[in-house]
Amino acid sequence: MPKNKQSFNIHIETWSAIFIIAFVSTFILANFFIGFSWPIYILSMGVAFTLSVFYPRAGLYAIVFLTMIFERFFTLASIYVGRTEYKLYPIDIIMLAMLVGLFFYYWRRTKAERQNFKLIKNDWVLIIFIFLNAVYFLASVFVIKSSAYLSFSSFKNYGFYSLLYFVSLWLIQSREDLKRLFSFFMAGALAIIGFIIFGIVNGKGLWTQFTPLSTPGVRILAFTHGLYLSLAFVAAIVYLVVKKDRSKKTYLYWILPVWLIGIAGTMMRHLWISIILALLGVYVFISKEKRKVFRKLVGSFFLVFLTALIFVFYFMTMTPNSSTTRFAQNTLSAVEERGSSIANAGADQSFAWRELVWNTAYDDFKNNPVLGIGTGKMVYIQTQNYRDFVEIRNIHNSFLSILIQMGLLGFGTLIFFLYKNISSLIKTLRKTHNQFYALAILGTLLVYLIAIMFQPYLETNLLAIFFWIALGLSRNLANHKIEHI
Numbered sequence: 001m002p003k004n005k006q007s008f009n010i011h012i013e014t015w016s017a018i019f020i021i022a023f024v025s026t027f028i029l030a031n032f033f034i035g036f037s038w039p040i041y042i043l044s045m046g047v048a049f050t051l052s053v054f055y056p057r058a059g060l061y062a063i064v065f066l067t068m069i070f071e072r073f074f075t076l077a078s079i080y081v082g083r084t085e086y087k088l089y090p091i092d093i094i095m096l097a098m099l100v101g102l103f104f105y106y107w108r109r110t111k112a113e114r115q116n117f118k119l120i121k122n123d124w125v126l127i128i129f130i131f132l133n134a135v136y137f138l139a140s141v142f143v144i145k146s147s148a149y150l151s152f153s154s155f156k157n158y159g160f161y162s163l164l165y166f167v168s169l170w171l172i173q174s175r176e177d178l179k180r181l182f183s184f185f186m187a188g189a190l191a192i193i194g195f196i197i198f199g200i201v202n203g204k205g206l207w208t209q210f211t212p213l214s215t216p217g218v219r220i221l222a223f224t225h226g227l228y229l230s231l232a233f234v235a236a237i238v239y240l241v242v243k244k245d246r247s248k249k250t251y252l253y254w255i256l257p258v259w260l261i262g263i264a265g266t267m268m269r270h271l272w273i274s275i276i277l278a279l280l281g282v283y284v285f286i287s288k289e290k291r292k293v294f295r296k297l298v299g300s301f302f303l304v305f306l307t308a309l310i311f312v313f314y315f316m317t318m319t320p321n322s323s324t325t326r327f328a329q330n331t332l333s334a335v336e337e338r339g340s341s342i343a344n345a346g347a348d349q350s351f352a353w354r355e356l357v358w359n360t361a362y363d364d365f366k367n368n369p370v371l372g373i374g375t376g377k378m379v380y381i382q383t384q385n386y387r388d389f390v391e392i393r394n395i396h397n398s399f400l401s402i403l404i405q406m407g408l409l410g411f412g413t414l415i416f417f418l419y420k421n422i423s424s425l426i427k428t429l430r431k432t433h434n435q436f437y438a439l440a441i442l443g444t445l446l447v448y449l450i451a452i453m454f455q456p457y458l459e460t461n462l463l464a465i466f467f468w469i470a471l472g473l474s475r476n477l478a479n480h481k482i483e484h485i
Contacts (some may be wrong), residue, residue, distance in 0.1 A: 014180065016051045016058035021065055023047045024090055028073050036080055045093050052097035056105065057171045059098040061184040063091055064469070067462055068188030071224040072210065075462040087153075091461060095160075098167055117170055120479070122424075125417040126165060132410050133159035136375050146376030154375040154393050154405065154459070161461050161468060168472030178437055178473065182235075189232035190255070192225050196262040205265065219267050224462055226266030227451070229259045230275050231466060234443035238282060241294045242436050257304060270454035278446035282439055285429050354454075356381050357395045365404040372407030398458040418449075421471055424478035438477050444470045 027044035030037055052059030066074045079086040106117055119127075137155035140146040172178050199205035199220030208219040221229075236252050236259075243249070263271060283294055361379045365372065378389045393401050403411040422445055425438060432438050448457065448467045457463040 013055045013058045013061070016055040017061035017065070017184065020048045020051050020058060020062035020094070024062070024066055024074065024094075025070070027090070028070050028077065031073070031077065041079070045090065048090070048094055049097040052094050053101040053104070056098040056101035056167070057177060057180075059094045059101070060167060060171055060469075061181060063094055063465065064181065065184045065188045067091065067465060068185070068225075068228045069191055071207070071222065071462045075465075089461075091465075092160075095163070095167070098171075099163065102167070102170060116173055120475075122417060122420040123166070123169075123475070125413060125420065126162065129410065129413045129417060130159045130162060132406065132413060133375075136406055136410070140374040140376045144374045144376075146374055147378075148376065150378075150391060150393065151374075151376030157393075157459050157461060157464060158402070161464055164465055164468040165472040165475075168469045169475055172473060172476060175434065178434070181473075182437070182440075186232060186235075189229055189259070192221075192229055192262065193255070193258055195225055196221055196258060196265065199262075199265060213267055220265035221262040223266050223268050223271075226263050226268055226271055227463060228466070229263050230271050230447055231444050233259050233263065234275060234278050234282070234447060235440040237279060237294075237297065238439045238443055239436055240297055241282075241286065241290050242439060256301065257308070260301075260305075270451050274447045274450040277450050278443045281446045282443045285426065285439065285442065354396050356383065357390050358397065358400060361392060361395055361400070361404050365407075368407060370407050370409055372403070372405050372410065375405050377405070393459040394456050396455050398452040398456060400453075401456065401459060418471075421474055421478070425474045428478045432477060434477055437473070441470050441474050441477065445474065 023044040027040050030040045048059070048062070052062075075089055075091045077089055079088050106114060109117075133155050137151050137159075140151040141148045168181075172181055195206055199208075203218065203220075205219045205221045205225075207222045207224075211219070211223040213219065233256065236256055239249060240252060263275070283291060286294065357379065360381050364377075364379060367373070373392070375393070377392045379392060379395075380389055381387070392405055395401050395404075399411070402414060422442070425442055425445075429435065429438055429442070444466065448470070451457060455463070457467065
């Protein structure tokens with residue numbers, strides 16, 4: 001009887017997630033075609049909130065999928081009342097519902113069952129970091145007199161969305177829960193293939209205008225979609241390397257090259273670097289036997305890539321005046337220019353901008369390195385041909401942004417939390433029966449740790465949520481909370 005009941009519950013959670021996705025998608029699509037509609041908003045968000053209260057895991061599954069598809073139109077869609085904008089996003093409503101649902105779930109549990117909610121020392125380190133953000137928000141607004149809007153935004157991104165660590169920690173406590181979460185994530189990654197096709201056919205990716213290039217060329221895929229595919233790409237490579245039943249997932253051999261085209265088409269150099277270094281990191285922690293499989297797999301993909309490149313050049317030679325050839329030439333030229341700029345960072349405009357902003361921000365930081373300068377601040381940068389005020393939270397390096405705003409106190413707290421979390425996961429890699437999930441999550445965290453140094457990841461919810469979720473899953477795997485269930 002309990003087993004049947006568990007199957008029924010899982011079925012209900014899956015369907016609830018699908019209903020949440022369907023209703024929220026209706027609201028987002030309606031915004032595209034008819035604008036903001038209160039009746040549609042109330043209906044959609046009311047259903048999403050209610051289902052997420054009763055089935056918090058469904059809310060988490062829905063957040064993962066909706067973010068991967070609609071990115072900023074789900075995570076940054078404000079409410080407008082007249083001319084006033086309220087930054088209560090659909091993701092916020094579902095998160096609040098999940099937290100309410102978790103409270104009632106905990107309240108109904110027995111004393112023994114509440115042990116699953118027990119916190120360890122490193123969990124308290126993150127709680128301290130969240131508390132510090134609340135203190136910095138209040139101090140920045142009422143003492144330093146910083147921008148209340150910017151300070152609240154920093155608090156929300158560092159303090160509120162980091163609660164997804166605890167949400168995933170408490171909700172994903174069985175192998176079936178974890179498998180289902182990965183299924184929704186991979187479903188989102190598969191759906192992004194449609195965006196890649198659109199970008200190739202259209203000659204420009206959908207929603208790429210939000211992240212303009214600093215060099216010539218166009219993106220065939222939005223940067224955010226490229227990030228999600230980067231995480232899926234690393235996880236898929238790990239699966240093909242460590243899983244004994246990888247023959248059942250032969251479709252991955254066809255999908256991975258398509259994902260790689262999309263990732264390359266984002267023109268985001270730091271994603272390319274992050275994937276390579278993350279896979280090298282995974283390579284270090286697998287057995288000698290699996291390393292052979294890894295090298296063989298990478299070699300096979302390299303041959304496929306080389307063959308495809310030869311075919312493209314042959315097609316371009318045979319049809320030099322076609323629109324397809326011109327598009328291919330422009331794309332290859334842009335990729336080559338973006339790639340070569342990595343070795344010549346001094347001549348690249350985006351690298352020069354980062355260097356200027358980082359140096360200027362560091363000059364302010366030196367006045368109070370322990371506590372930092374506070375949140376909600378801006379820094380004035382100036383060159384002969386360029387002048388601007390830049391938000392500290394938007395200096396394209398999350399680690400540096402936190403260090404400058406919250407000083408060594410806040411930065412040290414976060415780094416200590418990350419170190420303890422990831423080192424615990426690494427120590428358990430050889431012991432766990434969930435090696436695929438452990439290595440995939442490690443790969444995800446490695447991608448983030450590298451990429452964070454080049455973009456405002458932790459300052460943007462649509463980029464940060466998978467980081468916090470991965471950390472929560474890492475904690476469960478490292479402490480064998482998923483192992484024995």
